[in-house]
Amino acid sequence: MRDWVKGTVVGRHVWTDGLFSIQFDAPVADFRAGQYVKIALDIDGERVSRAYSLVSPPQDRPLEVLFNEVPGGPFTPYLSGLKLGDPVWVSAQPGGIFTLEFVLPADSLWLLATGTGVGVYLSMLRTPDPWERFRRVVLVHGVRNVADLVYGETIAAIAARYGERFVMVPAVTREPYAPGLNGRITDLLNSGALEERAGTGIAAASSHVMLCGNSAMIKDAKVILEGRGLVRHRRHVPGQYSAEHYH
Ligand SMILES: Cc1cc2nc3c(=O)[nH]c(=O)nc-3n(C[C@H](O)[C@H](O)[C@H](O)COP(=O)(O)OP(=O)(O)OC[C@H]3O[C@@H](n4cnc5c(N)ncnc54)[C@H](O)[C@@H]3O)c2cc1C
Structure with missing residues (x-):
């Protein structure tokens, strides 16, 4: 029990x-x-x-x-x-292995979220871990509406603390949003718009990618990442991407 x-x-x-x-x-x-x-x-x-x-x-x-x-x-x-x-x-006991514990250091850490999936990254970004192991961190938040871009103050505080090492890319699907990008994360990955906006690329030799949120995004993103040679991260066999499905 x-x-x-x-x-x-x-x-x-x-x-x-x-x-x-x-x-x-x-x-x-x-x-x-x-x-x-x-x-x-x-x-x-x-x-x-x-x-x-x-x-x-x-x-x-x-x-x-x-x-x-x-x-x-x-x-x-x-x-x-x-x-x-x-x-x-x-x-009583928190669980899960969607953490940076066994992730190998690399140049860039990409944190891709849809909807409520952004929350888990706000915990990580307020620990020393990502900043000790990665030169740059890119947080991508995919939402339907601008109002779903939550925790603006928390994200602004992280941006102020880490300066150019941190890039936040909001991606909105259902209304125009000039400060961010428009479209689904996976489409923006395919077109190259996401990496262009972040000012850095995703490559097996230099990146770790985390995926959190709905299964459709995760499934499609995996195909794109594997097409670029990234391998799923396992606890004892380090790879370059990890995923947490919410629904
Ligand atoms: C490891 C893990 C961590 C999770 N963390 C979160 C979290 O931080 N925040 C969170 O909101 N949910 C999270 N979830 C999903 C959560 O556990 C519930 O499934 C969700 O809150 C729906 O609960 P429900 O009983 O009302 O409806 P359910 O009967 O469980 O689901 C009804 C429908 O809602 C959809 N749904 C489930 N989750 C979401 C969601 N987040 N947004 C939109 N639609 C959804 C499902 O696809 C399903 O069709 C997590 C799931 C897992 C496995």
């Missing part, structure tokens, strides 16, 4: 109609940036749980997650309805 610890909601942010962050205090074990916790709620007498990547860096409390409310979904409408002071159950 999973080991649950009791947490308390201590913060809540509504980004858009269906996009939320919650912060909670819970005595979970230490974690690495990139890992997730399971959050559970007792709904109609049944304990229902889902996985959420931690947005907060390992050294910070409270813990924080970012999520989409899936209308009619069996869990997220309850999660988004939580109020300050409400109890939540949290897995």
Whole structure:
């Protein structure tokens, strides 16, 4: 049986109609940036749980997650309805291997996210790890609408701290957005627009690429990356790309 610890909601942010962050205090074990916790709620007498990547860096409390409310979904409408002071159950032991732990140093680290997948990278980017192992870090956030480009202040603080070593590329599909790019991440990879914008290329000899978010993006991006000679990273057999599927 999973080991649950009791947490308390201590913060809540509504980004858009269906996009939320919650912060909670819970005595979970230490974690690495990139890992997730399971959050559970007792709904109609049944304990229902889902996985959420931690947005907060390992050294910070409270813990924080970012999520989409899936209308009619069996869990997220309850999660988004939580109020300050409400109890939540949290897995005592964070899990997952989507971390930089066994990734080899290289010239550039590419962090590609769709939607809520950006959160996991905001944890990583607020640790020394990526900055000690890579000369440049490119964060790409693919969203439908400009309003989905969340955590602007957090990203601006990272940009201010690391200057030219950090490049943020927003990619919006459903409305024009001049400060970023328009289109799907995979199309922008294929056309070369993403690398042109970032001012650096993706190559097996010099890059590590992380993919997080929806399965369609990850599936298509893998084909593109493998076509360029990048190999999937495994814990004991280092490669050049890693992936975490949310849905
Ligand atoms: C390792 C891991 C980490 C995850 N981390 C996050 C996270 O940080 N934030 C987050 O929002 N979700 C995350 N997820 C997905 C999450 O666990 C739930 O599946 C999601 O919140 C939907 O829950 P639900 O019960 O309301 O609907 P479900 O019945 O689980 O799903 C209903 C539908 O919603 C779609 N869906 C699932 N996740 C999303 C999403 N993020 N955005 C849009 N549509 C979605 C599914 O494709 C499905 O069709 C993660 C999943 C895994 C496996």
